[in-house]
Amino acid sequence: MSRKMLETEGREWVHKGIITPEQHQRLLALYPSDERVVGLLPLLGSLLVGLSALSLVAANWQGLPEWLRLLLLLGSLSGAYATGEYFLRRGNASLGMGLVGLGLLLFGAGIVLTSQMYQLIGYDASGLLAWALAGTVLTYLYRSRFLFILTACIGGIVQGYSTGQLGGFSYFTAALAIVGLGYYWWRQPDAVLATVLASGLLWQAGLLVSHLNAKITWFFIPAMLIYAVGDWQTDRPAGRALQAPPLVAAFLFTLGLALYGEADTYAGLLRPPFLAYSSALVLVLGLSVAGKYQRGRLSSATDWLLLLPGFYLHGGLALAIATLVVLYAYSGTVLWRGHQENNADRVTLGTVLFILTTMVAYFKLTWAFMDKSLFFLVGGALLLGLSSYLRRKNAQSLSSKLPE
Amino acid sequence: MMAPSPSFFTRRRLLWAALAAQVLFILAVAGAGYATTAFGRVVVLRTTPVDPRDLLFGDYVRLNYTISQVPARLWHGPQPPQAGQPVYVLLQPLRGAYEAAGVYSTEPAADAHQVVLRGWVTDSWAHGIRLRFGLERYYVPEKTGLSLEKSATRQPLLVRVSVAPWGQARIMQVAPAQN
Numbered sequence: 001m002s003r004k005m006l007e008t009e010g011r012e013w014v015h016k017g018i019i020t021p022e023q024h025q026r027l028l029a030l031y032p033s034d035e036r037v038v039g040l041l042p043l044l045g046s047l048l049v050g051l052s053a054l055s056l057v058a059a060n061w062q063g064l065p066e067w068l069r070l071l072l073l074l075g076s077l078s079g080a081y082a083t084g085e086y087f088l089r090r091g092n093a094s095l096g097m098g099l100v101g102l103g104l105l106l107f108g109a110g111i112v113l114t115s116q117m118y119q120l121i122g123y124d125a126s127g128l129l130a131w132a133l134a135g136t137v138l139t140y141l142y143r144s145r146f147l148f149i150l151t152a153c154i155g156g157i158v159q160g161y162s163t164g165q166l167g168g169f170s171y172f173t174a175a176l177a178i179v180g181l182g183y184y185w186w187r188q189p190d191a192v193l194a195t196v197l198a199s200g201l202l203w204q205a206g207l208l209v210s211h212l213n214a215k216i217t218w219f220f221i222p223a224m225l226i227y228a229v230g231d232w233q234t235d236r237p238a239g240r241a242l243q244a245p246p247l248v249a250a251f252l253f254t255l256g257l258a259l260y261g262e263a264d265t266y267a268g269l270l271r272p273p274f275l276a277y278s279s280a281l282v283l284v285l286g287l288s289v290a291g292k293y294q295r296g297r298l299s300s301a302t303d304w305l306l307l308l309p310g311f312y313l314h315g316g317l318a319l320a321i322a323t324l325v326v327l328y329a330y331s332g333t334v335l336w337r338g339h340q341e342n343n344a345d346r347v348t349l350g351t352v353l354f355i356l357t358t359m360v361a362y363f364k365l366t367w368a369f370m371d372k373s374l375f376f377l378v379g380g381a382l383l384l385g386l387s388s389y390l391r392r393k394n395a396q397s398l399s400s401k402l403p404e
Numbered sequence: 405m406m407a408p409s410p411s412f413f414t415r416r417r418l419l420w421a422a423l424a425a426q427v428l429f430i431l432a433v434a435g436a437g438y439a440t441t442a443f444g445r446v447v448v449l450r451t452t453p454v455d456p457r458d459l460l461f462g463d464y465v466r467l468n469y470t471i472s473q474v475p476a477r478l479w480h481g482p483q484p485p486q487a488g489q490p491v492y493v494l495l496q497p498l499r500g501a502y503e504a505a506g507v508y509s510t511e512p513a514a515d516a517h518q519v520v521l522r523g524w525v526t527d528s529w530a531h532g533i534r535l536r537f538g539l540e541r542y543y544v545p546e547k548t549g550l551s552l553e554k555s556a557t558r559q560p561l562l563v564r565v566s567v568a569p570w571g572q573a574r575i576m577q578v579a580p581a582q583n
Contacts, residue, residue: 062543066434070430070431070434073430074427074430074431077423077426077427077430078423078427081419081423085419107426107429107430110426110430111429111430111433114430114433114434114437115433115437116543117434117437117543118433118434118436118437118438118440118574119437119542119543119574119575120433120436120437120440120572120574121522121537121538121539121572121573121574122538123490123522123538123571123572127433130429134422134425134426137422138422141415141418141419141422164488166490166524167488167489167490167524167525168490
């Protein structure tokens with residue numbers, strides 16, 4: 001409870017005779033007012049001093065002798081780590097971790113600036129790979145979520161640079177993210193880190209698929225592999241959070257297929273060799289279902305509806321309608337499971353997905369032959385009616401399940 | 405924070421090792437610069453004249469080499485060159501500077517008088533390939549950018565590049581051609 005709420009609400013409680021003024025004071029004493037505002041001033045002051053020093057150095061960078069530039073880089077790097085460690089030992093965890101993170105960023109800047117200083121050319125990502133490696137090591141040493149997130153971002157940047165500028169996918173960078181960060185998360189499951197990790201890995205998987213000039217549907221093999229790992233994780237919220245990014249990707253892809261799949265040229269762009277793709281997909285499906293069975297969560301197997309490879313159908317309206325059926329089936333199962341598990345968040349999610357699907361279906365099926373003003377009028381009325389119906393249904397079902 | 409472990413690898417020692425490794429790595433990058441100069445073979449590349457307004461960017465000059473654009477017949481590879489693809493350019497001396505003798509998708513064998521320079525394809529069309537070497541920017545020492553800019557509009561520049569046996573290249577000097 002926040003002190004601010006206690007101060008304002010407490011007066012009302014005293015007024016109504018729920019608590020005495022003495023009790024109000026004793027309650028307030030339990031929540032000492034925040035001292036952080038005072039601690040913020042020196043931080044802001046040192047930030048300004050630091051910024052002035054930075055701009056002074058940056059303005060004269062080219063004019064400084066090489067040894068001084070190197071010394072400045074190494075000094076600020078070591079200084080950031082040392083002061084970070086100092087504050088951590090004094091118990092100021094957020095400032096300490098922030099400074100260690102700054103040290104890690106300075107290491108990356110140091111690699112770039114030093115190679116620029118000596119007019120060196122990076123032919124592969126090994127220089128920047130050291131940056132990602134340092135981030136991984138520090139994540140383990142400090143057991144820090146902040147460093148984990150920073151390292152996941154660094155890995156994404158290094159991979160983006162490698163494929164974009166150097167014309168090669170850095171398999172080491174990908175392996176570092178999978179093994180280093182993946183193992184860390186597996187041992188210390190966490191919902192936020194799961195989403196960061198899954199998003200970072202999906203980014204790298206996307207870069208790999210585009211680098212190999214493969215059909216974009218191949219993206220879903222690594223994506224669903226990430227999803228399957230979530231099935232084997234014993235920590236349920238963390239496992240679910242790891243599965244969210246792949247599912248979002250699969251849902252958006254299916255939505256796109258419903259919208260544009262009618263043109264056979266688009267569906268043709270998506271078709272990988274049938275035998276290779278389907279056997280890989282079935283393999284991952286088996287892995288995922290085995291995990292679900294092992295952890296007793298077989299009901300979530302309906303997520304795999306989104307992975308039905310409808311793009312093998314011949315394009316045309318049949319494909320669009322089949323995809324819409326899949327989307328309806330998926331959002332229906334999300335709604336149904338939400339009701340079964342009495343999970344309000346999932347019911348809301350299912351409702352949103354259901355409405356989204358309805359919008360696409362309506363746009364897809366009536367845009368061509370309906371007058372445009374009538375189109376929007378009927379569409380708006382349809383959505384309003386649908387949303388109020390679903391909300392009433394949710395309220396009923398959730399309230400009927402609440403304990404008396 | 406972890407409890408201090410009885411093993412040799414205490415947390416404090418590991419932290420020192422992590423810091424030392426990072427400092428050493430940056431020093432190694434600097435060392436790679438010196439090593440490229442010390443062990444590299446010097447090749448002279450000729451630049452093509454550029455629009456003077458394009459040349460000086462703050463603290464660096466932009467260099468466009470004669471080998472930045474080569475005829476498509478020099479290409480040696482199983483597939484046509486693709487934008488972004490890393491390539492190896494075989495250089496051999498021709499009238500006081502090095503010119504491209506071939507562009508390869510894998511590292512070619514070089515004679516004693518030839519040098520291999522690594523680069524990337526930026527663009528390719530039926531008759532030519534445009535290449536990028538990472539040598540297009542030269543960070544000029546303070547206040548010499550303007551004189552370089554003036555001379556580059558009248559005549560091509562000669563760029564001395566040191567190419568190390570392990571492939572790393574580094575610009576040594578940029579000067580107007582003497583003629």
